[in-house]
Amino acid sequence: MEVKKRMAVLVGCNYRNTKYELHGCINDVMAMREKLMSRFGFKESNIQVLTDEPGSLLMPTGANIKRALGRMVGKAESGDVLFFHYSGHGTRVPSMKHGNFLGQDEAIVPCDFNLITDIDFRHLVNRIPKGASFTMISDSCHSGGLIDKEKEQIGPSTIVNGEKLSLPSMPNTAKEKTIPFQSVLHHLSSLTNINTTDIGTHLLESFGEDASLKFQLHPRELDTVDLLKPDAGILLSGCQANESSADMNPDSAGGKAYGAFSNAIENVLEKNPTALSNKQVVVMARERLKQQGLGQQHPCLYCSDENAEAVFLRQHP
Structure with a gap:
């Protein structure tokens, strides 16, 4: 199918001057921005970048990220390529869904701690028009499974090449x-001064209707969030749901800080100028991290069988 539009939202959170500070996340998305334009045919006007660097025009709060993604999806038509790259912290929250054997769900942590969860990404993907695609790279901890109910292609129950x-x-x-x-x-408790361990209470008190759908819907409603067929979602996660992703800060060597997974994808694309499938990108990124001594994180792929073999970002041959 001929590609009509290519649109992207890129988010980098370094959490500067906090105890959670990272160093490579903004570098990650700026490097990806250049790659999208030079290799994949994205127009600069169709790429929105949200970072928490000083003076940023649009901070990557939970509400701002979701609005940017919502606007992108709202413009989508059949044949469009949509892309979301997140580099920053991740976390896990107690699951409210029946049948979740892990007992925890995945979320990303925007700069204001207004969590965006797997349920939010599922609702977003469910809005993608037939014939369009939504590719998500999450370079964060616990990023495996960030699109709820997406099929695992490479993940914790998969061993690649006997690895x-x-x-x-x-x-x-x-x-x-x-x-x-x-x-x-x-x-969040320090913001609300409410004495409860229920994180949903704190998020709803702090952010109201901008809080994650996970905490606005009744648990029974969460169980009815269906997977669409065919599903347009493609998740490349920096690690498995129970693992950590690395933020590399090689200042002592005069190097530039970066997220290990984002950098691995950059490296794979540099060494392979021809089109790669989504599965090839993840397998090669795993191998790159292992070569770098980062074998504690295993990138994963979640998508339909068809999208596993589809060309990454529909690059022209």
Whole structure:
């Protein structure tokens, strides 16, 4: 199918001057912005960038990110290529869905801690017109499964090329891109002064209708959030749901900070100028991280069988 429009939302959160500070996230999305234009034919006017650097025109709050994604999806037509790249912290929250054997759900952590959850991304993907695609790269901890009910193609139950998954420690130049649930809860509690461990209460009190749908819907309603067929969602996650993604800050060597997964994708694309499938990108990124001594994180792919073999961002051959 001929591509009509290519649109992107890129989000980088470094959480500057906080105890959760990262260093490479804004670099990640700026590098991706250049790649989208130079290799994949995205027009600068169709790429929206949200970062939390000082003086940023649009801060990556939960509401701003969701509005940017909503506007992009609202413009989508059959044949369009939609792309979302997030680099920043992730977290996990207690699940309210029946049948979740892990007991936890995945979320990203915008700069204002207004969590965007797997349910929000599922609702977004369900709005994609037939014939369009939505590719999401999440370079964050616990990013596996960030689109609720998306089919696992490469993940915790998958071994690629006989690879045995090992969990070595992160190198000294790396920082985990995660804010633990208890830390998120403590931060939100300090804003609301409400004595409860129910994170939904704090999010609804702080952000109202801008809070995640996960906390606005009744648990029974969460169970009725259906997967559309065919599904347009394609998630490339920096790691499995129970793993950490690395933020690399090699300042001692005079290097530039970066997210390990974002950088691995950049490297894969540089070394392979011809079109790659979504599955090839993830398999090669896994191998790149292992070569760099970052074998503790295993990128995953969640999408339909058809989209697993589809060309990444529908690059022309």
